[in-house]
Amino acid sequence: MIPMSFINPLSDEAKQIVREEKVDLQRIYDENDILIDRIYSIKSQDTSDDAFIPRNYADLVIKRLEWYVEKRSNSNYNYRKFAFLFDPEITKFDLVAFYILCQAVGLKFGPNSRESRVLVELQGHIIENRLKELNLNREVREELTRRIMNELIVQDRIKWTVLSDLLGSKKIYLHDLVLKDGYIILDKEVFIKHFGEEIKHRQPEKMYNLFIGNRVKELIIIKMIMQNTENYIESVHEKANIIEPNPTILKIADEVTEVLSKEIKYYGSSQCSGPRGQIKPSPLSVDKFPPCIKVALNGIKSGGRNEAIVLLLAPFLSYARLNPHVFGSNTSLKISDLDKDLKITKNEILPMIYDAADKCSPPLFDDQPQEKVNINAKLGFGMHSELNLQHEGETTWYTPMSCEKVKMNMPSLCKPDDLCKRLKEINPLFYYIEGIKNNLE
Amino acid sequence: MFRQATLEERRKYYREEWEVKEVPDFILDSIENREFGFDHFGRGPNDRYKVFTEPDYLKRFMKSKTPFAAYCSVAYYEKPRKRAGWMKSELVFDVDAKDIPVRTCSCSNVCETCLGEAKEIVSRLIDTIKGDLGLKNIHLVYSGRGYHIRILDKDVMKMDSDVRSQVLKYLVGADIPKDMYDDGVAVYKLEHFSIPFGYPRVFTERIKYAILHLTPDSKLDNVNQKLMEDVLKHRKLLEDDEWGLFKNRIGPIRYKKVVSGIASLNMGLVDAKVTIDLKRILRLPSTLHSKVSMKCIEVKNIETFDPFKEAVPEFVQDR
Numbered sequence: 142m143i144p145m146s147f148i149n150p151l152s153d154e155a156k157q158i159v160r161e162e163k164v165d166l167q168r169i170y171d172e173n174d175i176l177i178d179r180i181y182s183i184k185s186q187d188t189s190d191d192a193f194i195p196r197n198y199a200d201l202v203i204k205r206l207e208w209y210v211e212k213r214s215n216s217n218y219n220y221r222k223f224a225f226l227f228d229p230e231i232t233k234f235d236l237v238a239f240y241i242l243c244q245a246v247g248l249k250f251g252p253n254s255r256e257s258r259v260l261v262e263l264q265g266h267i268i269e270n271r272l273k274e275l276n277l278n279r280e281v282r283e284e285l286t287r288r289i290m291n292e293l294i295v296q297d298r299i300k301w302t303v304l305s306d307l308l309g310s311k312k313i314y315l316h317d318l319v320l321k322d323g324y325i326i327l328d329k330e331v332f333i334k335h336f337g338e339e340i341k342h343r344q345p346e347k348m349y350n351l352f353i354g355n356r357v358k359e360l361i362i363i364k365m366i367m368q369n370t371e372n373y374i375e376s377v378h379e380k381a382n383i384i385e386p387n388p389t390i391l392k393i394a395d396e397v398t399e400v401l402s403k404e405i406k407y408y409g410s411s412q413c414s415g416p417r418g419q420i421k422p423s424p425l426s427v428d429k430f431p432p433c434i435k436v437a438l439n440g441i442k443s444g445g446r447n448e449a450i451v452l453l454l455a456p457f458l459s460y461a462r463l464n465p466h467v468f469g470s471n472t473s474l475k476i477s478d479l480d481k482d483l484k485i486t487k488n489e490i491l492p493m494i495y496d497a498a499d500k501c502s503p504p505l506f507d508d509q510p511q512e513k514v515n516i517n518a519k520l521g522f523g524m525h526s527e528l529n530l531q532h533e534g535e536t537t538w539y540t541p542m543s544c545e546k547v548k549m550n551m552p553s554l555c556k557p558d559d560l561c562k563r564l565k566e567i568n569p570l571f572y573y574i575e576g577i578k579n580n581l582e
Numbered sequence: 583m584f585r586q587a588t589l590e591e592r593r594k595y596y597r598e599e600w601e602v603k604e605v606p607d608f609i610l611d612s613i614e615n616r617e618f619g620f621d622h623f624g625r626g627p628n629d630r631y632k633v634f635t636e637p638d639y640l641k642r643f644m645k646s647k648t649p650f651a652a653y654c655s656v657a658y659y660e661k662p663r664k665r666a667g668w669m670k671s672e673l674v675f676d677v678d679a680k681d682i683p684v685r686t687c688s689c690s691n692v693c694e695t696c697l698g699e700a701k702e703i704v705s706r707l708i709d710t711i712k713g714d715l716g717l718k719n720i721h722l723v724y725s726g727r728g729y730h731i732r733i734l735d736k737d738v739m740k741m742d743s744d745v746r747s748q749v750l751k752y753l754v755g756a757d758i759p760k761d762m763y764d765d766g767v768a769v770y771k772l773e774h775f776s777i778p779f780g781y782p783r784v785f786t787e788r789i790k791y792a793i794l795h796l797t798p799d800s801k802l803d804n805v806n807q808k809l810m811e812d813v814l815k816h817r818k819l820l821e822d823d824e825w826g827l828f829k830n831r832i833g834p835i836r837y838k839k840v841v842s843g844i845a846s847l848n849m850g851l852v853d854a855k856v857t858i859d860l861k862r863i864l865r866l867p868s869t870l871h872s873k874v875s876m877k878c879i880e881v882k883n884i885e886t887f888d889p890f891k892e893a894v895p896e897f898v899q900d901r
Contacts, residue, residue: 279766300737301715302737305737305740305742305745309742310744311748314748314757315751315752315781316751316757316759316780316781317781318780319780320780321713321716322714322716323714323715323716323717324716336778339779340778340779343776350766352763352777352779354765356765356766545747548849549747549849550855552850552854
């Protein structure tokens with residue numbers, strides 16, 4: 142039987158295994174013969190190069206990350222190099238590696254870091270691939286899903302509201318679920334009872350398999366485990382304030398950064414891959430701005446002035462000018478890390494924002510002068526009327542809102558053109574990067 | 583009727599007609615946790631952060647100030663006077679008759695026709711809220727120019743803006759359902775209209791409503807005049823749910839354009855800002871919408887509700 146913990150590293154079974162392992166953190170770099178033997182015994186594993194084989198727990202942690210980075214960015218990704226990751230034989234070691242990785246990320250970077258986002262996503266992909274590549278027969282796979290689901294969710298019927306964390310973080314979409322009276326339909330009999338008579342020209346069983354089947358259940362368990370991983374990282378991070386981190390864990394954290402730096406070139410955001418290729422911070426090219434920004438720059442004639450100027454323009458212009466690759470890199474940078482004396486901000490960015498505010502009707506600052514303070518706040522300089530270095534960090538430098546948020550808050554600004562559509566309307570900043578990049582090519 | 587109320591009329595309304603017990607219980611029961619806001623001069627609500635610890639204080643305030651408009655928060659706070667200690671918020675959908683993206687009247691403000699259409703849309707939204715989402719504690723309020731659907735089910739009141747925006751998109755049919763499905767063995771192409779359950783069914787209903795309410799002047803993204811004419815010419819087929827025939831007449835590529843144009847239009851059925859804002863203030867039911875001289879009131883029965891009978895203050899009848 143496939144152990145439940147191979148799929149859900151946060152299950153009680155998994156925790157028990159890890160406890161029994163009694164891993165000594167000082168020795169996670171020591172060669173582990175049992176692990177090495179096990180991996181050599183896996184038939185589909187490519188053993189032609191010793192470098193493919195993790196030799197200890199620490200190695201296994203790094204190999205997990207390397208798998209993810211390679212799979213995303215290397216078109217010649219070789220599955221056989223990482224076959225061990227998909228063999229239940231390694232469950233015990235894999236669990237330890239999972240916990241070491243979560244602790245390293247939790248202690249050093251915290252739940253809102255890019256490292257944490259990658260780790261959560263990586264875990265989701267690992268589960269997905271494991272389920273797929275286990276090559277189980279259908280019943281075994283369904284039975285495994287059922288067992289995991291039972292552990293994750295206690296009641297027999299699931300309300301959609303239980304998944305609100307997953308919905309909010311877009312790990313799952315409401316429109317992917319079949320709902321009836323507030324419950325998510327997962328069971329075939331229940332599905333047929335409710336919709337059997339409505340379904341014409343097709344077999345209800347077949348429709349069930351297409352729309353729900355095991356797929357939705359697997360989706361829910363994957364997303365729930367991702368969410369639980371995120372929660373675990375957060376709980377580790379909270380403890381970081383009271384417990385002195387183990388130096389070995391911090392060493393692993395540094396290695397995590399190193400592996401991910403390879404990926405930084407490609408990484409878009411947790412939800413999507415943004416435009417690839419780098420552009421350097423440079424003076425703004427207005428003709429490369431997306432349609433929504435162009436409209437906002439010309440002033441808003443009615444309703445939504447504040448949102449357009451303070452929430453859309455200020456973050457967009459500041460990031461487009463100073464840190465266009467914010468979603469692919471470190472989001473904790475401050476404006477002064479990139480514009481030391483704030484000259485660019487004061488001479489290039491603010492004038493454009495103020496100019497757009499002036500073009501609104503009525504002009505924004507005439508009747509709402511406090512919005513100037515709000516703009517400073519969105520740039521990270523606290524609630525002050527002057528942009529002053531000593532106040533920096535009192536608020537966070539707002540990242541540009543997504544296309545979805547623009548649509549929600551300012552539907553009249555969103556007039557997608559072909560490039561918007563090609564970039565799947567994810568973030569106005571991606572449009573700008575793409576435009577600049579094409580110009581350079 | 584839809585003309586602004588004079589100061590005299592406002593006074594008459596609050597002093598002779600309005601009673602605090604007409605404020606719905608779902609608000610009075612939580613009065614001490616809500617923020618109140620007022621517009622005294624018809625220039626928007628700028629007297630905010632008001633708190634009334636009991637209905638009597640609200641009554642005294644209204645009778646003496648006779649505001650142009652009165653609002654209260656959808657949020658519950660531990661310290662409403664500071665708008666601090668957010669506890670939870672009602673889940674709200676705001677359908678304003680004047681902003682409905684497709685309406686068959688061409689009035690410049692609101693009229694009987696578009697108010698009727700707003701009511702129809704609201705009634706469909708409520709069906710989905712109950713039938714699919716299983717929510718029960720639903721209060722419908724006639725706002726004076728449209729409707730507020732205010733939901734107080736415990737499970738939804740703590741939800742953040744992102745979840746609310748997903749719920750909104752589901753209800754209005756703003757996302758185009760996928761059309762390729764696989765069961766692990768083969769991939770099948772299925773159109774939204776051939777799927778009588780889940781989100782595709784909601785989407786189909788919303789698209790149908792929109793197409794049947796288009797006018798020759800309606801504008802859809804990427805839909806030119808010729809295509810619009812063809813849609814109008816063949817839309818009768820949809821009255822009998824002949825989707826396959828309709829799609830054939832329009833042509834599959836052009837059909838896609840129409841569907842995607844309506845999906846983005848649907849986003850405008852509800853004012854999204856109101857739904858995702860956790861600290862919004864909404865017009866207080868029982869009070870006067872002075873701009874149009876109508877009462878904002880809770881609707882007990884949507885089937886029989888007629889704003890022109892139930893939301894007209896006495897002073898309008900005396901005019």
